[in-house]
Amino acid sequence: MTVLASVSLATFLVTGLAATQFRSQPLPPSNRLARDEALRHSVNQLEDQNRALKTKVQTLQAGVKAGEDESASRSSAAQQVKTQLDDEKTVAGLTAVHGPGVTVLLHDGSDPNDPNDRSLGWTVHYQDMQDIVNLLWASGAEGIAVNGQRIVPTTAFHYAGVNILVNNGSRLSAPYTVTAVGDPLALANGLGDPDQLAELKSRSRIYGLGLSWVRSTRLSIPAFDATFLVKYAQPLG
Amino acid sequence: MRNHSADRTARTQRLIVVGLIGLALGFLVVIQFRSQAAVARTLAAQDDTSVALLINDLNRANNQLLQQSVALSQQEAQLRQALTAGGADSQAIEKELATLRVVNGEIPVHGPGLQIKIQGSIMDFELQDALNSLRNAGAEAFSLNGYRIVSNTPIISRGQSLQIGGRSVSAPLLLDVIGDPEQLQPAADLSASSLQTRVQVDIERKTDIAITEVITPHPMIYGQLGR
Numbered sequence: 001m002t003v004l005a006s007v008s009l010a011t012f013l014v015t016g017l018a019a020t021q022f023r024s025q026p027l028p029p030s031n032r033l034a035r036d037e038a039l040r041h042s043v044n045q046l047e048d049q050n051r052a053l054k055t056k057v058q059t060l061q062a063g064v065k066a067g068e069d070e071s072a073s074r075s076s077a078a079q080q081v082k083t084q085l086d087d088e089k090t091v092a093g094l095t096a097v098h099g100p101g102v103t104v105l106l107h108d109g110s111d112p113n114d115p116n117d118r119s120l121g122w123t124v125h126y127q128d129m130q131d132i133v134n135l136l137w138a139s140g141a142e143g144i145a146v147n148g149q150r151i152v153p154t155t156a157f158h159y160a161g162v163n164i165l166v167n168n169g170s171r172l173s174a175p176y177t178v179t180a181v182g183d184p185l186a187l188a189n190g191l192g193d194p195d196q197l198a199e200l201k202s203r204s205r206i207y208g209l210g211l212s213w214v215r216s217t218r219l220s221i222p223a224f225d226a227t228f229l230v231k232y233a234q235p236l237g
Numbered sequence: 238m239r240n241h242s243a244d245r246t247a248r249t250q251r252l253i254v255v256g257l258i259g260l261a262l263g264f265l266v267v268i269q270f271r272s273q274a275a276v277a278r279t280l281a282a283q284d285d286t287s288v289a290l291l292i293n294d295l296n297r298a299n300n301q302l303l304q305q306s307v308a309l310s311q312q313e314a315q316l317r318q319a320l321t322a323g324g325a326d327s328q329a330i331e332k333e334l335a336t337l338r339v340v341n342g343e344i345p346v347h348g349p350g351l352q353i354k355i356q357g358s359i360m361d362f363e364l365q366d367a368l369n370s371l372r373n374a375g376a377e378a379f380s381l382n383g384y385r386i387v388s389n390t391p392i393i394s395r396g397q398s399l400q401i402g403g404r405s406v407s408a409p410l411l412l413d414v415i416g417d418p419e420q421l422q423p424a425a426d427l428s429a430s431s432l433q434t435r436v437q438v439d440i441e442r443k444t445d446i447a448i449t450e451v452i453t454p455h456p457m458i459y460g461q462l463g464r
Contacts, residue, residue, distance in 0.1 A: 039288045046295035053302035060309035064333075067316030071325035078327040085330055088337035090462065097460040127366065134365055138391035142460040153340045153388045156373035158294060161287025169298030171291070181460040220464045227305050228340045233377035233415040235335055236345035236447060 050169045057226050092228065093152035097143045098220045102187040102213050104132055107175035109207030122207035124174050126157040126164045128200050132178055133157075135197060139190025141180040143221045147172045150224040168226050175210070184215035339378065342387040342452040346378050350415040350446045351425055357436030358408050361394040367428035368392075371414050374424035378415040378448050382406040385450040402452075408436075418442045 072082040089095050106129075109122035133151055136144055144151040149170050158165040164172045180187055190196060191213050204211045283291075312329055319326035338344045353367075368379060368386065379386040384401045386392070393400045398407040414421055422442065429438040 035285065036288075039285060039292070042292050043288060043295065046292060046299060049299050050295060050302065053299055053306065056306050057302055057309060060306055060313060063313045064309055064316065067313055067320065068330055070320055071316055071327065071330065074320070075325035075327060078325040078330060081327050081330045081334060085334045085337070088334060088341060088343075090457070091341045091343075091454045092337050094337075095462055096464045097457070097462060098464055099457075099460040101459065127362070130365055130369055131362060134361075134392060137389045138393055141389075142455075142457045151388065153342070154372065155388055156369050158373050159287075160291045160294065161283030163283075163291075165291070165294055168302055169295045183459055221460075222464070226302060227309060228336055229301070229305055229308060230336050230339050230377055232348040232350065232375075232417060233339050233346040233448075234348050235339065236347045236449065 047169070047171070054168070054225055061227060093143065093150045093224045094227070096221060096223045097181055098218060099142070099181040100184050100215075100217050101141070101179065101181040101219045102136075102184055102191070102215050103219065104136075104178040104180070104191065104213040105175065105210060106132070106178070107210035109203070109209035112207065121203045122209055123162065124164075124176060124209065126159050129164055129176065129178070130157045131197055131200065132191075135190055136178070136180045136182075136187060139182070140186045141182040143181045145179045145221045147176055148222060150222055152224045152228075154228060167224070170225075179219050179221055181219055181221055184217075188213060188215055340387075341454060342378065342385045343454065344451060345447070345449040346415060347445055347447040348377070348415040349418055349442075349444050350376075350378075350413065351418060351421050352441045352443050352446065353412040353414065353425055353429075354439040354441075355410040355412065355432065355436055356408065356438070358397045359399070359410070359432060359436060361392045361399060363432060364392055364399060364410075366431075367412070367425075370424040370428050371416070371421055374416065374420045376414045376416040376421060376424075378413075380413040380448040380450055382411055383450055385448060385452050387452060390452070413446050413448055415446055415448060 068078075068082055068085070072079040086095075090097075106124050108124055111122050129146060133144055133146070146164075146166065149155075149167050149172065152167070155166055160171055162173070164176075166172060194201075197211075200209070200211060203209050312333065315329040316326055319329070335344070339346055364381070368376075371379070372388070381399075381401055384390075384404055384406065386401060390402045391400070395405065398405045399410075400406075414425075422440070425440045429440060432438050
């Protein structure tokens with residue numbers, strides 16, 4: 001009796017699971033899962049490498065800085081150059097800064113599921129981020145970070161599907177937080193100017209795409225997490 | 238005696254049945270979990286083309302980071318060598334200083350690149366799109382009609398002209414870009430293709446372009462160093 005009960009229960013469970021298993025198989029081509037899996041596995045591997053390389057670069061940067069500090073303590077010539085170097089590092093975004101400013105919050109809106117609307121206007125695109133950052137610079141920002149990534153002279157915003165890629169392969173996802181240090185009033189006025197970000201503001205109304213900002217008395221912006229390499233542009237003369 | 242033996246046989250049979258069922262269940266549960274996770278990813282994540290582009294970008298970024306770590310290792314070794322010998326190598330610091338001055342647009346530079354002529358008016362976002370694409374392709378220095386541009390240079394449309402850092406420029410526009418021409422060309426072509434419906438764009442590769450204009454950085458008024 002016990003064996004019979006066990007077998008009945010097991011058969012029930014196995015059949016149930018097999019049915020669920022069958023239902024969860026995707027309907028499109030059978031190799032789609034394998035392809036997706038392989039591609040995403042590659043992304044995970046490359047992002048692991050990316051994080052490890054960034055950690056290595058930061059460790060080396062700390063070693064270089066220690067060497068520079070020690071050199072400056074030993075030689076007045078090195079001290080003089082180091083003072084100038086520290087100024088340039090600040091300009092380039094290699095130093096963390098804090099101060100008053102604004103925080104801009106951005107998130108995707110609702111998909112209208114309208115076959116006639118293929119604009120993807122409900123999502124935040126890399127160009128939106130580019131426009132916001134440019135407007136903040138134009139409004140007097142002294143330092144900007146997006147989702148904790150410092151905007152530096154080499155920063156480019158790049159399309160990565162539903163993500164935005166910046167600074168040596170850092171993949172950013174919505175919701176986005178743009179932090180800008182500067183005069184809070186001037187930055188907020190720039191963002192509030194109806195002639196600026198007109199298209200983004202219109203999409204915000206149509207699709208419920210989130211666009212808001214708050215002024216702050218103290219914000220913190222991290223330093224750039226890598227360094228700069230110049231290969232082609234050589235000093236003139 | 239016979240009863241005891243029969244009980245043992247029945248118990249063994251039950252164990253085998255339960256064991257086999259356990260194996261089958263475990264197998265199915267594992268497959269179930271894996272396939273559900275994969276389906277979730279298929280549904281939630283991006284299309285294959287976007288992922289393929291991302292892989293390409295990550296490969297390029299990792300290569301960049303690898304080159305950065307090699308350069309930093311050399312710099313650290315140079316500094317340590319002088320310190321071990323009892324001195325200090327200010328040249329190693331000067332080298333980094335020169336690199337940052339180039340990056341910040343504070344010294345005149347020259348090198349290979351592209352000269353892009355735009356024979357008409359364009360909007361601020363169109364110029365920003367082009368600069369963004371070129372920066373993504375490794376552009377190291379820009380100048381537009383004689384004005385140096387870095388990433389924080391404000392670019393604003395004012396009627397038919399553009400304000401570059403508060404100074405007005407009008408068509409024709411001449412954009413000088415220093416970087417690897419092989420890498421820059423596809424980015425420039427892409428930008429040109431979107432502009433060419435309205436304005437004529439000519440792209441010329443140059444073995445040496447000089448950008449003599451510089452930027453004087455503004456001191457921070459609101460920002461203070463440190464977190």
